[in-house]
Amino acid sequence: MIARRRRWLRDLPARMALKLFNRPRVRIMLGRKYGKALYIHQPALPSLTGIDAKIVGALEKDGIFITTIEALGLANGDRVVGEAKALAESFAQEAHEQIAKGEVFTFVPPDRVIDYPSIYLLGLQDRLLDIAESYIGLPPAYDGVTINYTVADGREVSTRKWHRDWEDRRMLKVALYLHDVDEGAGPFQMIKRQDTMQNDHDGFNYELADHATLVERLGPSYADDIISCCGPAGTVIFTDTARFFHRGKPATARDRMAIFYSYFAQNPRHPFLCERTGMPRGDVVRLTTALPQRQQSAALWRKRLSIALRIIPPAGL
Template structure:
């Protein structure tokens, strides 16, 4: 018990700079400046957005309208898609025993450790393929940053904790998450869920406030009939979900019947509103450099986005939660 208290205190101190920066960035005058710069950047970059084929344009249009688009790894026909599915599934299944132990010890957000994932470069590199970067750039409206990959493991214990509660991600104004199911997911296996109603009170004018939301909070922010717009993404292994986890409330439904294993790729603008709340995968920066050094400039810029932040922003350590 004493060790857990010390660990919580250490995390609190480590996250203090990021919490302080978030408060500063949400002061009214700062919000106005940041919002104006953001609008100007969108306008300048709009003519440079890459052209999309019909299917990818449909993905972006669906994200704009409802915040979600569901397809399959086969339909996307990404290079090395089958190999990534096989490697990631093997990693997740091999991690199952440890995931259950961690859950029993009180951990509430379980991912396959990043130092194991990076042993399989194809898993990480799939997220840097031009097709996914083009989709991300058209939806975000700016050159995309790639925040890497996680393999999430949800133990079927039925608990509604952490990311199994309704929430929005904090990295940027807009984000793109691409989730890939590693096995068949039904309602009992913790499907990804989102509410296709944009919280219009979350912006540079009104500020960015983040909280885990219960029924009362969702009804206040989205309207009392919000449950009519809950989308529960069930599907077979290889189901792919494109979604904006910053603009829309979402969660992993608590799993009750079987564990859920899924890959998550993450994108936001290369100059995100809250860079100190990014880097959620646990990947070491040295590993990112090593994996991306042989790649073209576009991929390097997406993965090494943090190197082009101002010195002041780079000095703020990334939050742990």
């Protein structure tokens, strides 16, 4: 109870800021600024070809594209899978202990992930930034990486319920499976019907969605468009978790281990609801100091915010 109260107090400034940003006059102003920014940046968007263009086209149409780390040919891809899998496996016992104590969302602690720079830096490769920028329509912010460990307890709680992410109007999540994932291992699922009731005109309200909510938002046949992303180790999923409802299906037969990389615009609509990977800002600075300007701008996106926005502590996971 005390811990819950502390989390509520910690997140209170961000919740209050979200209410302010959704007042009618404020949200209309923000929407106009957003539309203008998209228009100005449009000529500078990357020109994509091959599979990269197909990824962005699929994201625009259905909000998802599934491929493999081999097909993408990302530098150090195999190394990242190996390192992240070893980290996740070493965390397995701790994850089970946390679940037994009542935790609902378990992930490898960021201070352990940061000891393997290749895992973090993979998300800053130009190809991924090009894809993110082309889809988002603005210079992309990189919100880091998490290694999620889903215990096969069958519970439909937290991110295992249908929801939409709250950082921005559009987002890109890139998931990478560290082992074979079937229906019993809790695959990532999404519904390829955009929730058109969330926008700058009508406002943004976030909640975990039950069947009745999904029927209201997406129509009674929404289940026909559920995509269950099963696949072997090395499967890569590109998806927009802001425009589309998604979840981790409750795992029942075996635990699931996966990496998640996160992107949104460098001036996101809700910066106080970002930084959900928990990575210390000092470590991010250390890892990116020697990188090109584009990578630094993506990773250190908070520097572009106004002072008023920078002083609002981000909400927790």
